[in-house]
Amino acid sequence: MLFGAYESTQTIINLKQKEARRLIGDAKEHISDAILHGMFYIDGDQKNISGNTAKSVLDNALETLVEHTYDHITDIEEPVSNDADIRTILNGNVGMEGMEANQAACDNVYSYLETKYEQKMPVSMATLQGRYQSIPYGWKEIDIAAIVARLIQAQRVTVKHSGQTIQPNDYHLVDYLRKKSEIGQTNISIRETIPARKMKQVKDILKDYFDIMDIPADEDGLVNCIVEHFNNEKENLEKMQSKNDSAIHPGASEIDEALSYVNKVLLAKDDNIALVNTICDLEDDLLDSKDAMRDVENFYKSQINLYNNASETRKNVIYHEKDYLYDIPVVREAVDQITDIIKITDNYRYNRIPQLNDCISVIKEEKAKVVATKKEELNDLIDSCMFEVKYKADSSVKLKDILDSAKRQFNTKKDEINRLTDLVALDAKKNAITNLKDKIMSDMDKVLNQKEVSKHDKPVTPKKRKKQVRQLQRAVVFSQANLSSAADVDHYLANIKNRLLSYINDDEEIEIK
Template identity: 25%
Template sequence: MDIKSLFTKPLDRSINGVVKADQTDQAVVYQELDEYVVTNELEQHFRQFFESYTTALNDPSIANRVGVWINGFFGSGKSHFLKILSYILANKEIENTDGQLKNAVSFFDANKLKDAMIRADIDKAVRHSADVILFNIDSKANAGDHDNAILNVFLRVFNEHQGFSGDHPHIAHMERHLTEKNVYEQFKTAFEQSSGVSWVDERDAFHFYQDDIEEALTQTLGLSNEAAHKWFEESETTFGVSVESFCKWVQEYLETQPAEHRVLFLVDEVGQFIGSDTKLMLTLQTITENLGTICKGRAWIVVTSQADMDAIIGDMPSSKVNDFSKIAGRFKTRLSLSSSNTDEVIQKRLLHKTPEAQQALEQIYDQKGEILKNQFSFDRSGPTLRNYSGPDSFVSHYPFVPYHFQLVQKIFEEIRKVGATGAHLAYGERSMLDAFQEAAKAISSEEVGALVPLYRFYPAIEGFLDTAVKRTIDQAKDNTSLHEFDVKMLRTLFMIRYVDLIKGTADNLVTLFIETIDEDKIPLRKTINESLQRLEKENLIIRNGEEFLFLTNEERDITQKIKATDISSSEENKKLSELLFKEVLKDQNKYRYQLNKVDYSIGRFMDGHPVDGKYETDLKIEIISPFDADYTDLNESRAVQKTAGESQALFKLADDRQLFADLKMWLRTDKYIRINNDPSQTDVARILAERGRENRDRLNRIKHQLEALFLNAEVYALGQKLNLNQNNVNARWAEACQYLLENTYSKLDFMDHFHQEPWREINAVLTADDLGQLSLSLDGEKANTRAEQEVQEYIKLRSLDNDPIYCYEVTERFTQRPYGWPEAEIILIMCRLAKTDLVHFSNNNTTLACRDAYSVLQDKSKRRLVKILATRKTDDSLLKSARKLTQDLFSQMGPAIEKELYDFCVDQFEVWRNNLTVYKNKIEVGHYPGKKLVDTSLPKLEYLLKSANSFDFFKAMNDKKNDLLDLEEDYRDLHEFFTKQQHVWEQLQKALRAFKQNEAVLNKDDAAQKALAELKAIAQAESPYNKLQQVPMLVQQLEAINNALLNDKRAEAEAQLGLKVQQLETEIT
């Protein structure tokens, strides 16, 4: 049994695959009505439409029901549905090829339309007459209509329907006026008598018949010659139309018809005509609204659109949404046709099987159902495409597969956007039904078991392909390097080029090329791969990872230029490095070691090139790719040898040729687009934009593939091949870092204890008074004994050569291999050694006391100036001598232990220094004695306190023993003066100031003169301290003499005053 014998109706019969609003041939109309399939979905739409349409004219809601919006994707049958509605509403009588007449409604009997209620509503609808005006709005519009395009089209088709001029509205308006006056026929007769030609035939050439028109108007309307002439000259320029006037003309027309008569405007493809032009859409809304109110429900508008009206509103700017949403109120009835409707129509109209065929196909499915389930499998790069769900599905779809209905529909939608000629595909396009018929006819002579491959649908779209696309495919036929199968492959890749349901991978192409139920996929896959290689070699397709993409001639030219774009090895290295280290490995240039929470710098290299510039680190990790010049020579033994010589880990990536070819293609494409992207060249810009999108996809795929490549890379470190356990890229990187770190820093384990807050510990150590409490001894629990011994030994060895050692040198040494210790922990060790007097700090050649060291050590710039020196032990005799000297200097014996004695002495001398500094300030301000003593004593103390260590300190003490003893005497005098004698000195100064006024008189008294001289001598003495005890007695003596002298003077004055008083009294009396 062959394919064509399976169907109830001939497969090769003439089917009008293209539904056109203006196609009214009787035979075509009859076939449309006879074969029209009312699916379950369409039955619901019929019900909804006629329930609304049969609303009584006296119903208050009728004015708001006159708008109907029918939407559906390309090929869903909305235009066909609209046309069938026009046949029913007009209830035309159709004549078949035998001359029999049958009205449209009679086609919709119980066999076609099962719901009796719907049939009743249809009968009710056609009881009253109606003018049905069906038209495609795009074909009726003039290019110059612009903003009034919608209104002008409605006026044109309304005028044409009444027999008036469609192209010249002012002429139609004259005809309307003549009709209202019942003189239109007289006018046509008068015109024909005057001109000798028919009015209807020649009215579009009215300019050439001015005299004849004016003559006919004067005869039929009784106008004067002047009035008729004026009308002709001015009517075209003065004529205007508004939505309201148009609706009134419709209402006036309805008044001439029976009471229940209606006018219906059935407008096809209004959605794509309006597009996003809100003015046109609002005009349509206004027409619908005014027709409803002015004509009181007797004038209807039914439109079709590619898009859902809600979606159109949703795309509007928010400023226009409120106005635009009024449209929804004018189209109360909204019908949406889905893909299931198309599937059902094709199955019932084209693929309906005979009973014998159904039985035969069911048997085939019983035998080969499992094979069919496995044959049609697609990869997971797109949405799931349907397969046969069971025997019923197989019978209803055969020789097609269910996925064809999904995929072909999407192909039609996308190709009409990018590969069709003309502004729209309203004319010349092939419907889904036509496409499936052509594909089925192509294998109709084959035996049952044959299947339709996707390339069989290509002839259905070939006729409206863009020239560039068609030329590419046609030229492939003449290419001697290609095979016949290659052309089929090229057609298939073109059809799925812009479809997001499926990608052109080898797996998917195998499924799309299956032509029999028992197809062997293995040789088919081989044939397909060979074909893809030939097409790619000819630049007819391009590979993007696993996907193959069709190229037009223009795209091919650009692809060739992209492939010819030069890229350097440094560009390859840079991009690969960026992808691996920054994208895949998240730019990890440090590794945090969990045991000490320290970040260790990682020197990263890509094929021998540093990733972070010239950056020296102990830990280095290199990734070697096939881009490396020595890649092929880097076998296991050489990789082991390469990593043994230095602290390095190495990842050797496998040679995935396709991946690295994709990376080169990405670089070439990216470079070409950046250099040649010129927005003014629209075709080139479009192609480059597409290449850019493909390149983004390519880059994402490369990243994922590099992750897999990194996970499977060979890993070597420190002369060993590693078997890493982690299966996550970042965890695997961390595992390699940990191995490298722990084996590079072989003495890292000397650090037995890591402090959570080392700087806090440093501060506590430096300021501690109780050394035992802080476990500062070398065998303490937190002392890191082995690490401290290493640091101490290093400092000791350096000190033997009198080589100055800076703190930063110590930290640099022990942060590097083989130690790798945290910097803060090293500083803490130095502080612990200093606190136990094993070392000491020096800053600017001055001993830096532990209690003053914290802020200096914490500041990196200041720390670079700090030296650390091993403390020299003082011999016992020198220590004993120094201790004995403390008794003489401080009146108490210092501690016997060197460190404690040193601290004791330093503390005492610092007290001296601080007090002398205070006394110096007082002397400078208050004229106290001791300036010379202070000036000589302070430098001596400063010199002693600057000793670098206890050894030097005690040696200086013994060397300067006599000076220190003299200093002690001087300090004691000064200290006693300022603590006990300062008030006596101030009494002396006060007395001298007081006696200065009577000094001449006092000097006449021998005792007073002597006492005053002694006071002056004490005040002027360099060291008056032992004489200050005389001051109170001398002051008392002087005060007594001074008071006696004052009393004598007072008595003498009083006597003289008495004599004066007596004289005055005598004179008065």
């Protein structure tokens, strides 16, 4: 009984499913027939749509709908696919056929920009993107950026980002045309061309100022040339200016003036027309400055080292070695000539700088003579000191070690003297030598005064009376004198003896330094 009921239910389900399939088939057939023989209205207008099947009729209807709604979509004949394609356009590397592509789209955008320019209304890249992605255009965002890139490369429009003019070779330009965060700050406007007369004037100025002949003929190339050369000029001027940080040199005022003109030009680099107008307005100042800088540039390139050397030589004679050199007539004359030549005046005579070589040579030659004399005197002093040391040692075995050490120390002094060229340092060696001799002599006295003490005897330390010590300078005790006979020597020594004895008594001793 149950099995029969189940079979009856299954039969009913199968019949219903079969009926449903039949109805669906009938519906498809009626719909297809309606599509094939029906009437189509697009945007309120009746359109005849042909086709052999319902699918082809619908495809043709949608295509007609798109063409009717986005009637400018075919203006994009050659779409782009990535940022690299846009950079290729900006660099002008698409060839003649590539540059002529999408001409209708370029003309449409340019015409819109012209209208807004006449209305004095700014147009942002965001505005262009919104306009040309909508009806009746339907262009892709990247293709709109590519169309603007073609206008930029053709020098028909100007791009400004946050108020600054962007050159076609700016690496960030693609971002300014595409990124949502940038397009609102990017303005596109009809380019104001520089008059041909101004272009020629600027080219002539550049030829005279930079001594160049190869100057680009197009506006963007000319602007890039201007900015590049003036940036290089600024760098060179600042490098020369930095050499005046520690000491002022000839031409410092000319450098400051030239740099001020260059900076004025570069301040206008973000606006092509302002840049050209600035150069034209500064024509006389720039060219006069360039003439004034010719000798200055040569000075900083090839003469400044000689100038500094002469200045240091003069300073050394006047402030460091004056007592040894300045009283020599030829040295004083050379120093006076250096002073006159290096003096900075309004019309500085750069042609006199080579004369500094002779002045320096004279001073060096005279100094070499004085140095040689000083060294000879010091070597003689060392020999005299060594003779006194040897005389005191007198073949004493007890003093042999001190004598050997003295020889080494005096030889070291001679090596030091031979290496020196500074007269003040050489003069200071005199005291060092005599002090060394005194120390050696004192060490000898200590050795000679030592007594051998038996280990069974206790050393007796005598009580010393505390004495006052009077210090006398050797130069005071032994005054300068010319001695020509034995009588002169006896008289000189007698005077010294009497003077020394007058200081000595039971309660006082003297120390000669």
